[in-house]
Amino acid sequence: GREARAALTLDGLHLDLRAEAPPWSVDLTWRGWIARCPAYLGAELDAVPAGQAAGLPVSGEHGLRDGGEAA
Structure with missing residues (x-):
């Protein structure tokens, strides 16, 4: 029942x-840190618009x- 929401980088x-012609391939890598504990069950990823993700904490x-803090 514990949940943490964070934006990925x-x-x-x-x-x-x-x-020679399309379709060309584009791969993006998104990264984030998740604090893991013995009760860790997994992660669920949701795609949201950038404006909605702007206020989330950054891992x-x-x-x-x-989210507004410098790295």
Whole structure:
């Protein structure tokens, strides 16, 4: 029943343009830290508009921090 909501950070972009014509491949890597404990059951990811995610805490190496805080 415990829940924590946090925004993920886009930290990777891979473009595969080897094909002569579309469809080309684009892969994005989103990263975040989750504090894990023995009762950890899993994570559920939801896609939300950027404006809605702007107010969520951001995950960092030492836990969650306010979205407006500098890294």
